[in-house]
Ligand SMILES: Nc1ncnc2c1ncn2[C@@H]1O[C@H](COP(=O)(O)OP(=O)(O)OP(=O)(O)O)[C@@H](O)[C@H]1O
């Protein structure tokens with residue numbers, strides 16, 4: 157029977173059952189958000205009085221595991237003797253549903269690994285092994301980004317059953333590394349092995365070892381040779397064979413030592429397969445990858461529940477390993493349908509191969525007066541085909557400011573093109589959601605630049621205002637939030653109407669307009685920048701607060717009514733003290749539209765400082781390291797449209813006067829993993845003024 161409440165969480169529906177738990181969709185009345193509540197069986201707590209303590213300790217470790225590719229755990233508790241976890245509700249389904257919908261290309265598989273591998277490595281670096289990596293524990297958010305769920309749950313369960321019997325093994329036989337199946341101590345390489353199996357399954361639609369019973373599968377992991385993936389899918393290139401042999405090596409020392417290493421190898425295979433494909437122009441039949449459109453028909457899995465091997469029932473000895481399992485619990489749940497989940501069709505958006513029609517590459521080249529800057533020619537010579545623009549982090553174009561002008565480039569720095577030449581100071585550069593217009597503040601006006609026609613227009617101006625500091629269009633293009641004289645307004649976004657507005661009275665006279673907030677705090681505000689949440693329901697403002705320090709507030713602006721406006725968070729404030737924040741200055745910020753903010757403090761050259769990421773759902777800073785060699789200083793960081801990459805500008809403080817402005821576009825997950833990054837290649841001494849703010853604007857891939 158479905159409970160009405162678990163702890164404070166209101167239970168809405170059952171999402172599904174795994175090997176040992178039931179997961180519900182719930183509502184958290186405190187933070188007014190949807191959550192997933194995972195309830196573990198009573199027995200876990202009852203079997204061992206010590207377990208409660210261990211459970212709490214382990215749960216704390218899991219809850220502290222923060223990474224952009226790990227499903228965040230919001231809360232852990234116990235209700236009527238049942239332990240439960242409260243996690244972010246992931247409404248994009250699981251990888252297991254996507255695999256059932258058809259096989260993946262190598263590029264598609266690479267994208268999944270690129271997202272989750274850094275999270276896995278980060279956990280391993282902290283000594284936490286997942287132990288139950290499998291497609292049903294890889295969940296997608298509404299944007300199609302994958303996350304790892306159930307971190308440490310297997311360990312928790314093992315801790316309990318192990319304490320009673322001394323030798324329980326937990327995991328899912330189909331994904332269990334040989335050493336895990338033998339009950340030998342595991343490290344991160346057991347998860348790498350499981351990742352190898354997931355890749356095998358994504359590319360073939362089949363698990364490498366199939367048998368009639370869970371135990372028979374587990375034994376195969378120990379004794380059978382690593383299967384040859386090309387026997388299952390002969391269209392795969394040879395490199396895939398090598399990769400699987402290494403990922404699934406019986407001996408963990410022969411495996412990739414990290415998940416990121418394995419991802420890099422997979423990317424190489426994907427690339428060489430693509431190169432081969434384009435240089436030899438093989439027909440689709442010989443293509444080394446199976447295209448999304450050719451996805452196979454759904455298949456049925458043999459079985460796949462979380463598998464608890466307990467020393468209660470059967471005993472088998474294979475390759476020196478003990479197999480003791482409780483056959484009653486896990487296998488029985490095998491075909492339990494997830495009640496509210498429908499299988500998702502293969503995502504077209506997330507897995508689109510990283511290519512784009514060359515026709516959408518803007519070719520607007522404005523004569524540069526500063527002739528010494530060597531501009532690569534925009535694709536005007538048409539004899540050679542223009543290579544397709546890459547897509548990274550869901551972006552295909554980056555606009556930014558250098559030497560007071562707007563420049564455009566592809567995400568890898570290619571096709572660098574200057575698009576304005578008026579010399580005017582520009583700020584708050586951004587793309588309109590149409591992907592065609594760039595807009596920016598110029599004095600007391602907002603101007604728009606049409607990348608197709610190269611026409612510049614004035615969108616709105618407030619000639620008699622003292623300040624016009626922010627202008628941001630909502631994602632659905634229906635509203636715009638702007639700050640004039642440090643008052644914040646939300647008005648319908650209609651280009652024709654805006655042209656006729658030039659003062660406050662005209663602003664508030666617009667149908668559907670409102671001022672936020674209506675009274676009281678206005679005097680304390682010096683508004684710097686504003687942002688919308690992904691669904692345009694929440695807004696965030698960067699402003700100078702009443703204490704004199706800059707801060708960001710997240711608000712629910714329901715109906716624009718001062719009585720219902722709900723302040724959801726303010727930071728840094730009392731939440732944390734970011735290193736470098738002594739002056740209390742934050743010049744700009746960005747929001748992934750979901751739970752993460754990025755901003756930098758103020759240290760040198762009028763605004764470059766330490767970089768910080770803050771999670772306003774957990775109220776904790778996420779990233780405390782400066783990503784480039786842990787050195788200062790950064791500015792103008794931006795989330796990629798899909799939230800997986802970060803763009804930022806960097807100046808090495810150690811080089812003092814000689815510090816150059818460099819631009820980086822890097823996977824967010826790799827930052828925590830401590831990767832080394834290379835800046836985007838730009839002409840020497842491209843930025844003439846070290847105090848200038850590049851203000852990058854990333855265009856969502858069109
Ligand atoms: N945070 C979440 N948001 C949305 N759905 C979830 C969430 N966590 C789990 N689910 C769904 O609930 C169902 C049960 O999950 P559960 O983790 O119990 O089982 P499993 O992953 O199949 O097996 P295991 O017990 O080995 O983890 C699955 O269909 C899963 O997709």
Ligand SMILES: [Mg+2]
Nearest residue numbers: 174292293306
């Ligand atoms: Mg799970």
